Amino acid sequence: MSDVTRRPTSVSRTVAFGGAMVAVLAATVGSIYGFGIGVVGLAVLALGLARGNRDAIDVGSLAIFAGVVAGGLQGESVELTVLATIGTVLAWDLGHDATDLGEQLGREAETARLEAVHVLSSLLIGLVAATLGYGVYVFAAGGQPIAAVVLFVLAGAALVVALGSGRDSGGWTGNANSRRR
Amino acid sequence: MSVRTGWLALGLLSFFGGVAVLSGAVGLGVGRGALVAVACGLLIGAIATLSRRRGSREQTGTPDPERTYRVPAPGSSLADAIGQLRETQGVYTAHSRRFVDGLRTGVVAVLTRFEGRSAEEAQGRLEAGEWTDDRRAAALLSKSVDPPSSSLRRRLSAAVNRETTFRNGIRRAGASIARIGYGDGSAASDSNPLPKYEETDSTRTDRDPRTTSKRLRGTEHARERATEYWTGVGAVALFAVGIGALAESPAVVLAGVVGVGYAGFARAFDPPVPKITLDRAVSNESPEPGDEVDVTLTVTNETDRLLPDLRLVDGVPPGLTVTDGTARIGTALRPNESVALEYTVTARRGTHEFDPALVLTRDPSRSSERQVYVGEDTSIVSAPVLRPIAAPVPLRATAASFAGRLQTTDGGTGTAFHSVREYRRNDPLNRIDWNRHARTGELATLEFHEERAARVVLLLDTRIDAYLAPSPDDRHAVDRSVAAAGRTAATLLENGDTVGLAAIGPGRSTAEEGASSKQEPCWLAPAAGRHHRVEFERLLATHSQFSAVAPKRGTQWFGQLRTLRRRFSAETQILFFSPLCDAGSLEIAQKLEARGYPVTVVSPDPTTDRTTAQQLAGVARRIRQFDLQRAGIPVVDWEAGESIDDVFARVDAGDMR
Numbered sequence: 060m061s062d063v064t065r066r067p068t069s070v071s072r073t074v075a076f077g078g079a080m081v082a083v084l085a086a087t088v089g090s091i092y093g094f095g096i097g098v099v100g101l102a103v104l105a106l107g108l109a110r111g112n113r114d115a116i117d118v119g120s121l122a123i124f125a126g127v128v129a130g131g132l133q134g135e136s137v138e139l140t141v142l143a144t145i146g147t148v149l150a151w152d153l154g155h156d157a158t159d160l161g162e163q164l165g166r167e168a169e170t171a172r173l174e175a176v177h178v179l180s181s182l183l184i185g186l187v188a189a190t191l192g193y194g195v196y197v198f199a200a201g202g203q204p205i206a207a208v209v210l211f212v213l214a215g216a217a218l219v220v221a222l223g224s225g226r227d228s229g230g231w232t233g234n235a236n237s238r239r240r
Numbered sequence: 241m242s243v244r245t246g247w248l249a250l251g252l253l254s255f256f257g258g259v260a261v262l263s264g265a266v267g268l269g270v271g272r273g274a275l276v277a278v279a280c281g282l283l284i285g286a287i288a289t290l291s292r293r294r295g296s297r298e299q300t301g302t303p304d305p306e307r308t309y310r311v312p313a314p315g316s317s318l319a320d321a322i323g324q325l326r327e328t329q330g331v332y333t334a335h336s337r338r339f340v341d342g343l344r345t346g347v348v349a350v351l352t353r354f355e356g357r358s359a360e361e362a363q364g365r366l367e368a369g370e371w372t373d374d375r376r377a378a379a380l381l382s383k384s385v386d387p388p389s390s391s392l393r394r395r396l397s398a399a400v401n402r403e404t405t406f407r408n409g410i411r412r413a414g415a416s417i418a419r420i421g422y423g424d425g426s427a428a429s430d431s432n433p434l435p436k437y438e439e440t441d442s443t444r445t446d447r448d449p450r451t452t453s454k455r456l457r458g459t460e461h462a463r464e465r466a467t468e469y470w471t472g473v474g475a476v477a478l479f480a481v482g483i484g485a486l487a488e489s490p491a492v493v494l495a496g497v498v499g500v501g502y503a504g505f506a507r508a509f510d511p512p513v514p515k516i517t518l519d520r521a522v523s524n525e526s527p528e529p530g531d532e533v534d535v536t537l538t539v540t541n542e543t544d545r546l547l548p549d550l551r552l553v554d555g556v557p558p559g560l561t562v563t564d565g566t567a568r569i570g571t572a573l574r575p576n577e578s579v580a581l582e583y584t585v586t587a588r589r590g591t592h593e594f595d596p597a598l599v600l601t602r603d604p605s606r607s608s609e610r611q612v613y614v615g616e617d618t619s620i621v622s623a624p625v626l627r628p629i630a631a632p633v634p635l636r637a638t639a640a641s642f643a644g645r646l647q648t649t650d651g652g653t654g655t656a657f658h659s660v661r662e663y664r665r666n667d668p669l670n671r672i673d674w675n676r677h678a679r680t681g682e683l684a685t686l687e688f689h690e691e692r693a694a695r696v697v698l699l700l701d702t703r704i705d706a707y708l709a710p711s712p713d714d715r716h717a718v719d720r721s722v723a724a725a726g727r728t729a730a731t732l733l734e735n736g737d738t739v740g741l742a743a744i745g746p747g748r749s750t751a752e753e754g755a756s757s758k759q760e761p762c763w764l765a766p767a768a769g770r771h772h773r774v775e776f777e778r779l780l781a782t783h784s785q786f787s788a789v790a791p792k793r794g795t796q797w798f799g800q801l802r803t804l805r806r807r808f809s810a811e812t813q814i815l816f817f818s819p820l821c822d823a824g825s826l827e828i829a830q831k832l833e834a835r836g837y838p839v840t841v842v843s844p845d846p847t848t849d850r851t852t853a854q855q856l857a858g859v860a861r862r863i864r865q866f867d868l869q870r871a872g873i874p875v876v877d878w879e880a881g882e883s884i885d886d887v888f889a890r891v892d893a894g895d896m897r
Contacts, residue, residue, distance in 0.1 A: 141498060169569050172571045185498060218255075
């Protein structure tokens with residue numbers, strides 16, 4: 060009798076770990092602090108990926124991202140920071156994806172194609188967003204008034220909240236904690 | 241929605257303000273202080289949002305259709321097992337919490353049965369603690385017995401942990417009772433470790449072995465839900481933007497912008513409405529039990545749009561187990577594309593209908609999920625094999641009126657030698673002992689065992705109390721009974737006997753919800769012949785009372801038994817297949833015997849002894865067996881590892897056990 064192994068699936072898990080490695084390495088270039096925090100995050104993330112623990116994946120990815128931010132603050136290279144960010148988001152996204160798939164379908168199920176679609180779509184979104192942001196940065200490089208920066212930041216925040224608030228008003232039912240491990 | 245519009249307006253306003261400041265149209269006197277304030281506000285907002293993420297993730301859990309229903313072992317709880325022991329003494333207070341009283345009843349029950357004591361004598365031995373060598377067990381059940389002196393450490397731990405001490409006492413008492421119940425030498429079982437107090441089985445899952453119990457054709461949309469997959473990414477992005485703005489680091493601000501991109505991605509899509517068709521092919525629709533059946537499920541995307549995320553769990557029938565491959569797949573499907581899923585199931589006896597497949601689709605960002613059931617009717621019917629058994633069926637020797645193969649103890653015509661008697665006028669010539677006549681000149685007549693046809697009804701106990709197995713994945717007693725009944729019928733039919741079939745089990749009123757056919761209780765009048773044999777096989781395979789899956793509720797069997805009694809003609813022998821694990825089965829056998837039908841019980845043994853409760857349930861079963869045998873009803877005990885051929889051969893050799 061074959062039991063379902065409800066553990067993270069392999070393809071997403073491998074890519075997630077790869078993304079995290081890229082993020083840590085890219086963040087290292089600028090800062091020793093970034094490296095330190097990143098390595099701790101990588102360890103926690105690896106644990107989460109092995110066990111299928113969502114909290115560990117969250118904490119590990121956040122730590123890596125903190126490392127990336129530290130690297131960005133100290134370092135000079137904008138490009139490496141953006142690359143590291145994409146790596147971090149990939150690690151986090153695919154880590155959860157692997158956990159979801161593992162829990163719903165199990166490790167034995169044929170899921171390679173689905174995972175490939177996820178890897179590609181995730182990577183594509185990161186690249187497009189980074190390209191747009193980087194384009195604006197290159198175009199507007201120079202001394203902007205500080206008030207403009209504040210207003211842009213406010214604009215970004217308000218837009219994110221506006222986009223995100225649909226989530227709360229959706230009226231979905233269901234026990235939030237019942238599916239968690 | 242109004243809140244959302246407000247934030248949107250604020251965002252747009254700020255954006256255009258920023259553009260205006262940049263272009264120099266408006267000059268705002270904002271310094272670093274304002275920037276710090278805004279950044280700090282963002283940080284607080286980000287942390288608040290992040291803390292909401294914990295525990296908010298949602299996804300549809302999937303069942304385990306690969307598994308079969310798990311059936312319990314007899315004695316699932318100590319209260320239940322002790323209740324059974326009390327019932328054997330005629331005390332009907334099941335589920336009593338007073339374990340010690342129940343165990344005392346149990347001791348008297350085994351002493352009166354297996355050691356031949358009278359009730360008073362048994363009570364006396366119990367009070368004096370002479371019934372067992374185990375002083376602790378004796379002390380637990382009798383106040384007049386002092387527990388053996390123990391070390392200081394043991395006494396200290398007993399004082400600290402009374403629960404453990406009590407449990408150990410129960411375990412010891414249970415083992416002592418079982419030792420009498422099984423009649424082995426007590427020295428031999430001393431080396432056995434005590435069974436556990438209760439089962440701690442970590443492999444047990446509470447996942448349903450069915451995708452859904454609904455029957456449906458086509459597609460049913462169950463629900464749509466948000467998975468909260470990306471919750472928090474926007475907050476982290478804002479955090480980065482805030483830090484970057486504070487530190488005037490463009491790299492960090494850009495990192496935040498990438499995060500905002502993902503947050504937008506999460507909101508961009510709706511989950512697609514899947515329109516898929518299933519096509520299920522099985523390699524063999526009527527396999528023999530134990531055969532492997534290959535199942536090929538073809539999933540086709542019928543829409544002209546891409547299905548980016550499809551997760552499917554096939555509705556493997558609850559009575560079948562997947563032995564090779566997996567009944568799940570996750571894939572993306574282009575328009576009109578198909579994907580095939582292959583796996584192997586091992587057939588078990590019975591009718592198995594596939595449940596609808598569970599289909600989950602998500603949008604490309606995986607932030608919302610749609611749950612759909614897709615039905616496709618497929619069924620596998622696995623009939624038991626009607627192969628005769630070499631050994632004779634253990635029937636009661638009783639006279640019926642038609643010639644057949646059942647040898648009676650009466651002398652008469654037949655083939656097996658019985659006796660020689662004096663010649664009487666009109667004795668047939670061919671039965672005169674001519675050898676003796678040649679030797680002595682006297683006439684004598686040979687007598688043979690008279691052979692009669694037996695009219696037998698195979699009565700199967702398929703009440704919920706019979707769905708029991710030593711371990712959850714073993715064949716349960718009903719399954720074993722049905723298989724044995726098929727082979728017994730084949731044997732009897734081959735010998736020219738007439739065989740009927742009946743069952744006491746889930747009747748029409750308690751038929752399982754959603755069952756395809758709500759049938760009358762099974763009844764096939766005794767008959768013989770080829771057509772009858774085919775009908776017999778069909779009923780065993782398809783009748784709902786012989787379902788491979790346990791009924792949900794108990795059965796009102798009194799009415800069923802009354803109907804059956806009216807149907808049995810006189811001189812019908814009854815072969816009763818029951819695990820004898822509750823008082824009801826005992827009562828059925830006794831009632832039938834009391835009405836004058838010779839009953840033989842064939843009892844597949846589902847008991848085990850991993851826990852004290854299971855051990856005591858085993859003792860209770862042995863007591864029932866003993867009581868039946870004492871009332872003159874033969875009980876054929878059929879252990880879990882044995883084949884029915886071995887059992888009948890053993891009984892034929894005279895070992896009833």
